[in-house]
Amino acid sequence: MELNQYLEVFIEESKEHLQACNVHLLELEKSPEDIKIVNEIFRSAHTLKGMSATMGYEDLASLTHQMENVLDAIRNLKISVTPEILDVVFEAVDHLEAMVQSISEGGDGKRDVSSVVEKFKKIEKGEAINTISSTIQEVAAAVMTEKVVGKNNYDEFEMTVIQQSKEQGFNCFEITVSLREDCLLKAARVFMVFEVIEKIGEVIKSNPSVDQLEEEQFDHSFTITVVSKETTDDIEKKVLKVSEVQKVEVMSLDIEQLRQQTEAVVIEAGLLESQPSNVKENNDVQVEEEQKKSKQVSVANKTIRVNIERLDILMNLFEELVIDRGRLEQISRELNNQELHETVERMTRVSGDLQNIILNMRMVPVDTVFSRFPRMVRQLARDLNKKLNLDIIGAETELDRTVIDEIGDPLVHLLRNAIDHGIETPDVRRQRGKNEEGTIVLKAYHSGNHVFIEIEDDGAGISRERVLQKAINKGIVSEQVAASLTDKQVYELIFASGFSTAEKISDISGRGVGLDVVKNTIESLGGSVTIDSELGKGSIFSIQLPLTLSIISVMLVEIQKEKYAIPLSSIIETAIVKREEILNAHNQKVIDFRGKVVPLLFLKDLFEVPEVKEDDGFYSVVIVRKGDRMAGLVVDSFIGQQEVVLKSLGSYLTSAFAISGATILGDGQVALIVDCNALIK
Structure with a gap:
């Protein structure tokens, strides 16, 4: 059987199923007991597995099969949903997306997914949970008696670095440095200690963080994790040479004990919870109801997939028709013939209806762009240690495909800006009397012949003084002009090329690139962007776009x-x-x-x-x-x-x-x- 003719359909449907998985996984994270959501993810994975096997993409089929097994165990209540399991499923979806992308670019879709498959097999067998359970008492006792080495907590990446360093002959140490209580310039002493340690080896982690140490947000001691080939005595002697250092403790880390300690912290945080028996009974009833519902035949809308190139050709042909229509209208006016006039009027009405139908065929819901943002926001919030809730309103609002293709990147810039600069950290929000969890509202709606997209956050807002000061320093405006600007004109200065109020450059924002690109892209689409902000309350970025461009x-x-x-x-x-x-x-x-x-x-x-x-x-x-x-x-x-x-x-x-x-x-x-x-x- 010739499968190439089905390749385009396979790619499109695979992308839809993976997008559905992403959306439902985010829902499952909020409602881990909801079996309905698990069933939706299971159905998408099952369909994807079948399609992949039929098309001969073995790596895709193998990974979806393992993912399907775990999801099946969850919906049959053999496994309970935990953040660790969700992280593995998210990782699997990332691999699947990469494989489908490879296929769409003409590749073979092959990818090394053995590590994820292994994780799924362990979850399926219950090994990960049993291993942790068997060591709870040992680790708890060790923690109580302070036998476990390690004052810092390590994530998976840091653990991997420590493991690889051990394999390459390095030793891993935790160095606890205590400064004298009368030390005046603590940050300067910290800098000198780091200077010494960086000559000894590679710093993996510090507690408190480097930022907190620089701002002197610690008492008189701090702990640094370092990999080195030096001995404990040599390290201790070298660090003690720094003036105003009172005491240095150097402890060698054991990788296995570290792993146990990390798992103990996970258990202590309540991330792995067992289900009470009454919950299980209720869920059994829920599963039965779900299975009954799934047997009911649903009536779907009759649809057909059309290649976008064909729609573009149709649009070009109709554009020629519009030009000829204008020519006929002009000839009709010049000849002043009643019959010709009536015929042209009727043709104008019919072609107007045809125009609306063709334009509607090209219209795509903004949900095709919006749906990728919840996952991005979730990851950014975790990276920045912020609590965030993204509300999406009006995702069914439609825009021309040409506009949809261009609007994705500007929205990504604005969302990252709102998360990084707008929403404060939980402790700052508490101090300001706000809810720990920040909210970003992404809203789309029609108004006249335009579509409006708004990004609203309840964060810190924009400081007029800070923006003006930066703009004056960068020579964007003079002090005389700055004094006469309205608030809205001041806010618009952040769209100037190279403008940034970030004190520190990060991967997320602060390089002075982004918002000027946002403005240029939106204006090239015939749209505009405005800002409204209130200091301490939040900001609204409003984008106005034309319904169609052709x-x-x-x-x-x-x-x-x-x-x-x-x-x-x-x-x-x-x-x-x-x-x-x-x-x-x-x-x-x-x-x-x-x-x-x-x-x-x-x-x-x-x-x-x-x-x-x-x-x-x-x-x-x-x-x-x-x-x-x-x-x-x-x-x-x-x-x-x-x-x-x-x-x-x-x-x-x-x-x-x-x-x-x-x-x-x-x-x-x-x-x-x-x-x-x-x-x-």
């Missing part, structure tokens, strides 16, 4: 003998202005528009249009807006509103100022489409 409504205008199109989404209104109504302010021509001073931009000068008509003393002005800012575009005359097809200018004309594309009009002329966002600075 067919847009415009106002056609004439400048001398050339035609230009201005998008209706940017226009507030049009006006006729007399020459004497034009004022001068700061070497800029302006008008008074409803009590506001609006600068005038003469498009014939900006676009260097050859002058063939004389000035008659009246100006046709199109008032356009970008966020809170407005400008008046001066043109020679208005032609009227029209729906046009947006065509790219191509790679040769990418540098054309304030022109976002072109369109072909009904009479065959080309009209350039004005980019109002580029004109308003």
Whole structure:
């Protein structure tokens, strides 16, 4: 059987099942007793296993089979859900995603997953739980009598580093350094101790952390874990040479005892809980009900998968139809034939309906982008030791596929920014009288011909003074200009290139890269981004996007003998202005528009249009807006509103100022489409 014809379907369906696994695993983490969620994950894994085996991807099938066994044991209450088990399942899903990605890029989908398969086999046999259970009394007794070596707690990565160092002939030590109680510059002494220790070997961990030590957030002693080939006596002598160090204790670490100690901490934290018998009885009933429900036949919507390239071709053909429709409308007006007029009107209505259907076919729910964020937020929160809850509202809101493809990265930047800079650590939130768990709301909704996406957090908010100080230091604004800026204008400064208020550069944010890219990407899509913030309460980043990018409504205008199109989404209104109504302010021509001073931009000068008509003393002005800012575009005359097809200018004309594309009009002329966002600075 030729399987290549099914490859595309396999890749798409695999991605859907893996996304479903990610979503349901996050739900299961919050509700570990809910068997319904386990059944959903099991169904996705089971389907993926069957598809992989049929297509001949053995590594994929093998891993999903082991994952399925563990999930089956969980739903039959042989194993209870723990964070450790969930971490292994998450790891497996990561491997599966990598394999599917490899297949989609033309690879064979092979990957070394033996370590994860081994973990699943241990979980399935109950070895991991039994091993821990058998050592509880020994470890507890050792902890009570302080026999276990090690004052620091180690995660899996640190344990691996220690293990590998042992295998390469290094010894692992915990060095507890006590400073004199009258020591004045504790941070300086810590620095000197670290300088000595880094010459001896490699530092693995410190307790308290390096940041806390630098800020002197400790009493008079601290513990450093180091791998070295030195002896305990040599280490002790070298560290004691640092002035104001009163005492040094060097202990050799035993890897097996460390593992037992770590497992004891896990048990003590209540991460492995046994189920009471009454809960098991209740769950048995729940499983039976689930099995009955799963036998019921569900009626699904009839759907068909269509390659996106075919939709693009269909859209291009329809765009040509829109151009011809405009041509026919113009001919009908010129000939003034009633029958032709009626036929063209009917064709316009039918093609309008067809346009809506084609555009709706291209619409994709923002959930395709939103669904990958909960996993990312979970991981970031763990990395930053923060407690976070992500609420997603309006994930069913639809956007054109071309917009969806571009919006993912800007949203990632804004979410990472909200988690790192916005949400405070649990202890800071407690001090400020807030709930330990921060909340980020990701919301999408329609409004008119636009979609709005908002990212709201209940964190620290944006400090006006801090942003202004950074902006002045970097030369983005002068002190005189800074004093006159409104709060919203100050917040917008964080979108300046290279701007960052981070005191410390991290992998998450603080390199001055990101928010300027966010703004540029969104504006290139014909959208805008605004910020509202209240210090101590939180911030809202609001993104406004057009529903579609290919067919847009415009106002056609004439400048001398050339035609230009201005998008209706940017226009507030049009006006006729007399020459004497034009004022001068700061070497800029302006008008008074409803009590506001609006600068005038003469498009014939900006676009260097050859002058063939004389000035008659009246100006046709199109008032356009970008966020809170407005400008008046001066043109020679208005032609009227029209729906046009947006065509790219191509790679040769990418540098054309304030022109976002072109369109072909009904009479065959080309009209350039004005980019109002580029004109308003």
